[in-house]
Structure formats: C-alpha cells, structure tokens
Amino acid sequence: MEIIRAQRLQKLPPYLFKEIDRLRDEVRSQGVDIIDLGVGDPDQPTPANVIKRLNEAAADPSTHKYPAYSGMNRFRASAAAWYKRRFDVDLVPEKEVITLIGSKEGLAHFPLAFVNPGDVVLVPSPAYPVYNSSTIMAGGVPVEMPLTKDNGFLPDLAAIDPATAKAAKIMVVNYPNNPTAAVADADFYQRLVEFALANSIIVVSDAAYTEMAFDGYKPLSFMQTPGAMEVGIEFHSLSKTYNMTGWRLGFAVGNAELVGGLGQVKSQIDSGAFDAVQIAGIEALEGDQSSLDDMRALYTKRRDVLVEGLQGLGLEVEKPKATFYVWCATPKGMKSADFTKRLLSECGIVTTPGNGFGAPGESYVRFALTVDKTRMAEALERMKKLEL
Known part of the structure; x- marks a missing residue:
C-alpha cells in the first residue's frame, strides 16, 4: 500500500x-x-527553588489528575501579576491569560483558531520557522516581511503592499528577535498598532526573550503599547527566562477573544500542562529572581x-x-x-x-x-x- x-x-x-x-x-x-x-x-x-517546588508538587496526588485546559487559575494569576510587575500591564487572568505547553505549542496552534484556507499571514523573514509552518498547517498563505539591517531588522510597514495588508489576517513579530537579536522600541510598536487597526490585522507577538537582555537594557512588551490589547496577543515562555526548555511551560496574554480562540483549539487538541509543572512555574515567576x-x-x-x-x-x-x-x-x-x-x-x-x-x-x-x-x-x- x-x-x-x-x-x-x-x-x-x-x-x-x-x-x-x-x-x-x-x-x-x-x-x-x-x-x-x-x-x-x-x-x-533550572533554578534549585523551582526544582524543589516541582518535587513537592509531583508528590501531591492532587496534581496527578487531568489539568484544566486553559491552565491553573493560580498560574494564570501569577503570570498576570508578573506582567504587571514587569511591564505595568493589567490583565484579567480568567479571560486574558492562558497556560501553554511551551510558547512554541501556542504559536503553532494559534493560526488554527483564526486562519481560514487561503488567508494571508504576514510573517517575518528571517525568523523562527514555526511562524511559517503553522500558517501552512492551518491552510493559510505566509507572506514574508523581509527583516534587513538597513531597517534595524524590523518589518518595513510602509513597504507592505496595501492590498496584501488588507487581505492579511495575522501579522507575527518577535522582539527581542530570533535570529537577528534585534530589539523593538515604543515608536515601532505604536506604528504597528496603528497599522493593525487600519487593516484589521491580528498581531501575534512572540516575546520569549524579553528577560534575556544585557547592559541594563529592559526590552519592551508589545502589550505596553496603547491599543495593543485591542489587536494583539503575546506569547511568553519560561524556557529561556528560567532555563526550563524541557519543562514545556509558557503562557499567552492579550485580547480576550484571541486568548479564548486559542483556548478553544487547545481544548480539542491537548489536555493542558501538568499541574505540578505549573506550580513550579509559579515558584519561578514569584520566587527568588x-x-x-x-x-x-x-x-x-x-x-x-x-x-x-x-x-x-x-x-x-x-x-x-x-x-x-x-x-x-x-x-x-x-x-x-x-x-x-x-x-x-x-x-x-x-x-x-x-x-x-x-x-x-x-x-x-x-x-x-x-x-x-x-x-x-x-x-x-x-x-x-x-x-x-
């Protein structure tokens, strides 16, 4: 056969x-x-206090059951509190935060919630390969936004064809950037919000590297931008921040409809992150930094x-x-x-x-x-x- x-x-x-x-x-x-x-x-x-908390949580039989699809309420509240401390962004944990089995999982599943066959998704290039592949898996059409040194490895919004912009359903950005290590400033994010509103585009921000910065520099969150909550969702991972790549734990925050759509997809595909890992994640976010x-x-x-x-x-x-x-x-x-x-x-x-x-x-x-x-x-x- x-x-x-x-x-x-x-x-x-x-x-x-x-x-x-x-x-x-x-x-x-x-x-x-x-x-x-x-x-x-x-x-x-991984930090010792996080490992210790995992061991304690894994020994508790109450964590051995199926977890909640959207994540533990305590973990989502902890993620919201972390966003408030770090970026001064106010979030409603029950509606605007969702637990992920690593941010890659969330980024890969997100297009399934909002992309119909033939829909255009604006993806940066060069970029983490998942943006392109997840668009294809959802039946969408990835259209590259070249990131060049001349433009600081930021998408040139003015260079995007107006017809393509109107046809686009989603735009993906990633700052601090993998692979170029470029960063985005408040002016770029404000122009991005205006561009998204003018063209009815959902902005997906991959913010996995915001805590991995040098020389006193503190990267911004897209969600700090006025109007970002209307158009965007942002993905964060504990993988790089707390050396937890193998633990598979992250979260997404943003517009309640976007978070809810991702949650609906996840409820059909996975059964959520292990509660003991989420409890350890709370320790990572709230414990010794x-x-x-x-x-x-x-x-x-x-x-x-x-x-x-x-x-x-x-x-x-x-x-x-x-x-x-x-x-x-x-x-x-x-x-x-x-x-x-x-x-x-x-x-x-x-x-x-x-x-x-x-x-x-x-x-x-x-x-x-x-x-x-x-x-x-x-x-x-x-x-x-x-x-x-």
Whole structure:
C-alpha cells in the first residue's frame, strides 16, 4: 500500500534544527570534538527553588489528575501579576491569560483558531520557522516581511503592499528577535498598532526573550503599547527566562477573544500542562529572581568574548542588546550554508545558517551563547585557521 502524507506536510520545508542535529552527529561520529553553537538550548540548570517546588508538587496526588485546559487559575494569576510587575500591564487572568505547553505549542496552534484556507499571514523573514509552518498547517498563505539591517531588522510597514495588508489576517513579530537579536522600541510598536487597526490585522507577538537582555537594557512588551490589547496577543515562555526548555511551560496574554480562540483549539487538541509543572512555574515567576541576574551576567561575558573574537577575525558583527544569539555576517562573497559547513567540517563548530531562517537571512550565520567562555575562546582559536 502506498502511504501518502497530507499536502500540508508536503508543503513544509525540512525542520531546520533537525537537519543541523543530523549534520552535527555525522561529524561527531568521525571522532571530532564538537563545539555546539547552533540550537539555542540553555546549558545552565533550572533554578534549585523551582526544582524543589516541582518535587513537592509531583508528590501531591492532587496534581496527578487531568489539568484544566486553559491552565491553573493560580498560574494564570501569577503570570498576570508578573506582567504587571514587569511591564505595568493589567490583565484579567480568567479571560486574558492562558497556560501553554511551551510558547512554541501556542504559536503553532494559534493560526488554527483564526486562519481560514487561503488567508494571508504576514510573517517575518528571517525568523523562527514555526511562524511559517503553522500558517501552512492551518491552510493559510505566509507572506514574508523581509527583516534587513538597513531597517534595524524590523518589518518595513510602509513597504507592505496595501492590498496584501488588507487581505492579511495575522501579522507575527518577535522582539527581542530570533535570529537577528534585534530589539523593538515604543515608536515601532505604536506604528504597528496603528497599522493593525487600519487593516484589521491580528498581531501575534512572540516575546520569549524579553528577560534575556544585557547592559541594563529592559526590552519592551508589545502589550505596553496603547491599543495593543485591542489587536494583539503575546506569547511568553519560561524556557529561556528560567532555563526550563524541557519543562514545556509558557503562557499567552492579550485580547480576550484571541486568548479564548486559542483556548478553544487547545481544548480539542491537548489536555493542558501538568499541574505540578505549573506550580513550579509559579515558584519561578514569584520566587527568588537572583537566577535572572546570574543568567544575564553569564551571557554578557560570553557575548563579549564571542563578539570581540569574531570582530578580531575581521567579521562584521554587533553586540546584541538582548537574546543569547549573535547574528554575524559571513565573509564577503560566502553563502550562509558554505560558511556553516566550513565551520563544522574544518573547525568542529556547529552554527546555524542564516538562510535557513528565510531568504533574507542569506550571508549571515547565527551563533548561540550556549557554551562556557573557555569553549567559546577555543572555538575562536579554531576559526583562525580558516584565514577569513
């Protein structure tokens, strides 16, 4: 019997990080000592107080039952209180906050609630691949918004074709940005609200990296913007903030209709996040926050070692204000994939080719700050033999 996968799957490109893992493992099998600066997975442990609280909650039989679809009331209230403390945004937990099994899950499911077959979704490029793939899975048509250095890696709203803007159902933005590490200011967010209102577009803001910032910089939330609650929903994750990538816990906040639509989809697809994990999440949001300062200090040191080292090799790169990524231009005339392959085959260094995030990412490579300073310095030493 011939088994044919659905057309929606046939339209999807190979998942970028899965292919990177395959190439890494192939080189490692040859006995090469790999320094992995590819996938952005924190190398630091989850804070001890969060682990302790999980152990206590997991031992409580009351957490072993099916959780509430939209999340524990206590966790949603904790997320709302965190948004108030951090961004001075007022939220009604019961209507404007929903628990997620990681923000990726929420971002992937959101288009199913609002995108009909043929609807246009404006997606940034280069970008986290889920925005594009989730649009395709929902039957929508992704239309790229190029992010270029000349525009600070922000979407050029004025360059969007008016007919496309009117046809668009959703626009996705992500700041601080993966992969470019760019940040958005209040002026951009205000213009985005005005653009969304003028064209009846839902704004999806992926804010997974707001707490991973350097040199005293404090990234904004889109939801701080006047009018944002009318048009938007914002996704936040505990993965990067509290080194909880494997725990799969996040939340979305915003317009009650948008949050409710996502909740309706989730009620048909999953059974919610494990209550014990949500209880641990409350501890993360409300407990000792010193781990965040430690995290920022650690990544600041790594960032400085890497950026200064790359600049010393003659590469064009700027110090990011936020995220744990460094967006580095390739040597002149060299394609992203070619530079990535040379780094892996000749230096044993895993990076991510910029064009894997979308065509406008060509001639860039993304480095993740996920190894210690010593290994970072070793990677730079290995790169010297490339004679860039």
